[in-house]
Amino acid sequence: EAGVAQSPRYKIIEKRQSVAFWCNPISGHATLYWYQQILGQGPKLLIQFQNNGVVDDSQLPKDRFSAERLKGVDSTLKIQPAKLEDSAVYLCASSYGSGYQETQYFGPGTRLLVL
Amino acid sequence: AQSVTQLDSQVPVFEEAPVELRCNYSSSVSVYLFWYVQYPNQGLQLLLKYLSGSTLVKGINGFEAEFNKSQTSFHLRKPSVHISDTAEYFCAVTDTGGFKTIFGAGTRLFVKA
Numbered sequence: 001e002a003g004v005a006q007s008p009r010y011k012i013i014e015k016r017q018s019v020a021f022w023c024n025p026i027s028g029h030a031t032l033y034w035y036q037q038i039l040g041q042g043p044k045l046l047i048q049f050q051n052n053g054v055v056d057d058s059q060l061p062k063d064r065f066s067a068e069r070l071k072g073v074d075s076t077l078k079i080q081p082a083k084l085e086d087s088a089v090y091l092c093a094s095s096y097g098s099g100y101q102e103t104q105y106f107g108p109g110t111r112l113l114v115l
Numbered sequence: 116a117q118s119v120t121q122l123d124s125q126v127p128v129f130e131e132a133p134v135e136l137r138c139n140y141s142s143s144v145s146v147y148l149f150w151y152v153q154y155p156n157q158g159l160q161l162l163l164k165y166l167s168g169s170t171l172v173k174g175i176n177g178f179e180a181e182f183n184k185s186q187t188s189f190h191l192r193k194p195s196v197h198i199s200d201t202a203e204y205f206c207a208v209t210d211t212g213g214f215k216t217i218f219g220a221g222t223r224l225f226v227k228a
Binding site for chain 1: 119147151156157158159160161164166205207209210211215216217218219220221
């Protein structure tokens with residue numbers, strides 16, 4: 001079974017530029033998550049989708065971050081404009097169901113450096 | 116709202132020695148508890164989880180954890196570690212009412228030969 005795919009793996013941009021990350025979850029997984037992992041910290045949930053609807057985006061900085069999940073499969077996360085403090089690893093995860101007891105399967109992450 | 120505290124940021128240990136990684140949580144309701152491992156340049160992988168029932172949970176790679184409700188802890192243990200266990204370990208909690216999963220800051224386990 002193929003795992004969660006993310007691209008790109010690394011990205012370096014200057015502040016005020018825009019950037020987009022892509023995630024392809026495990027086939028058949030209804031729930032998709034985007035996390036931000038700042039160096040030395042645990043992952044922080046940015047947004048959670050159930051199929052193509054948003055379940056939780058309470059910690060997404062909506063003035064600069066946006067995410068979509070078209071057709072309930074792939075997802076993109078965009079930052080526009082980027083700030084220095086956005087430097088982090090962005091992790092995508094998916095789970096089969098929507099319950100909070102579900103195991104989340106994580107992709108390798110996209111490491112973003114904002115200069 | 117719940118929170119998670121991993122009491123040790125780094126744990127160095129010699130190969131074949133036992134190890135315990137500590138995790139405490141706070142929540143006003145019942146919780147689900149998880150341990151994830153992150154190897155270098157890889158995503159997180161589930162080691163084990165506690166949902167209900169037996170408080171001793173066995174996971175992959177010889178790890179186990181014990182849920183202690185009175186002490187609000189979920190410590191991870193392995194009786195004999197290998198070099199390959201060198202990684203970062205994250206404790207996570209979510210309440211059964213459906214609040215989001217909260218991750219601890221992580222504990223870096225470094226196994227020395």
